[in-house]
Amino acid sequence: MFKKVAGTKDILPDQISAWQKIEDAGEKIFTSYNYQEIRPPLIEESALFNRSLGEATEIVQKQMFLIKSGTDEYALRPEATASIVRAYIENSLDKQSRLCKFYYTGPMFRMERPQKGRLRQFHHLGCEVIGAKDPGIDIEIITLADTLLKAFSIDGYITRLNSLGCLNDKKKLIDILKIGLKDRIVDLCEDCKLRFQRNILRILDCKNEACQQIVHGLGIKDSYLCQDCKDHFFQVRAGLDELSVPYELSPYLVRGLDYYTRTVFEFTHDELGPQQNALGAGGRYDTLISSLGGPDTGAIGFAFGMERLLLVSKLLAKTQETGTLVYIISLGEAAKKASLKILYMLRNKGIAADTEYEGKSLKAALRKADDLKARFVVIIGDNELQKNVVMLKDMSAGTQKEVLLEKLIEEIKF
Ligand code: HAM
Secondary structure, eight states, rough: OOOOOTOOOOOOOOHHHHHHHHHHHHHHHHHHHHEOOOOOOOOHHHHHHHHHHTTTTIIIIIIEEEEEEEEEEEEEEEEEEHHHHHHHHTTHHHHHHEEEEEEEEEEEEOOOOBBBOOOEEEEEEEEEEOOOHHHHHHHHHHHHHHHHHHHOOSSSEEEEEEOSSSSHHEEEHHHHHHHTTTTTGGOOOHHHHHHHHHHHGGGTOOHHHHHHHHHHTOOOTTTTTHHHHHHHHHHHHHHHTTTTTEEEOOTTTSSSOOEEEEEEEEEEHHHHGGSOOOOOOOEEEHHHHTTTHHHTTOEEEEEEEEEEEEHHHHHHHHHOOOOOEEEEEEEEEHHHHHHHEEEEHHHTTTTOOOOOSOOOOOHHHHHHHHTTTTEEEEEHHHHHHHOOOOOOEETTTTTTEEEEGGGHHOOOOO
């Protein structure tokens, strides 16, 4: 028997309603913020991700699903930001509107070691705003994420906020770390020893306590930020304060992708456990668009992991509402033929309807209607057929009555 690939999940019909609630709430809120949906492909040239996320990042080093075809190499997208920037440049979307606001949902792929909240195929719900460096957009995006989390019935999350500064500031921060840590390398964890060579910034958000103590001992604070970046960050914080959007300053938050500059943020939730505690994350990437051949313009975005949202959302716990389904049970061959006509008549009127196909007894068919949470059951046998009526059972009221066939639609009121 075949089994699903490790780190993938079947989203079964009984889970779909929670997914749809999240997608529907997302669509409504993104639309009210004037964002438009975009659907880039699931595969891209692998070089797009190497360039955008950074050659030294964990995703590019270890986690890309690569597909070779002759001399070409493609990757299943590990995230969508790079694809959306590629689409923005390739389709000259900046010529239509200087400022573009996109949202998206869909599967992402990373070759990770599977565990709770960490999959190889997972789903993002995210957005990107391309075309402005204004701190007002940072405020908008963080407020938007906060609004979404509330709409998803999630509480108890923390919004962590930091600024990495511009490219020059990031270089300054790297130098501070190189100098400050060069005599402490032996005391760092094995991962951080490698990070010191390859991706030193990631030492800042290492979860190992010894590494954290060493890093905190350097007393870096915001010493690496230039005045412009300090001002930008001040305005972002002031705007969030003004709107009463809560956040915690998190001076060691750096994020695992190279493209970030200035504002970075993360939404963490304790119920996800200590290792994979981020519901979502994002930040500015003001140099990515020009580095991929586009105009010199700013951008910012975030993505939530849908599976992680569902792990902590109360949407799943909420009782399922009674359905709106009409379930038809026919007794005998002639009634069966007539019932098919009724079935299609209801469906053509936009009323959700289904019938019993498995030859069940009346009792078993009624049980099935109950399982399906049908709102009404229509029973039709030879007697009813002769009188041109059906027996209509109102499942929530627990009543039943004979109804003329031509009055059936009138009687079915949801
Ligand atoms: P990311 O932090 O790599 O950022 O992913 C965003 C979120 O996706 C994470 O916070 C987490 O909830 C979820 N996630 C990541 N990896 C997995 C996994 N293996 N299994 C389950 N969930 C996972 C990005 O991808 C950026 N593109 C976000 C962004 C958009 N930045 C700017 N714009």
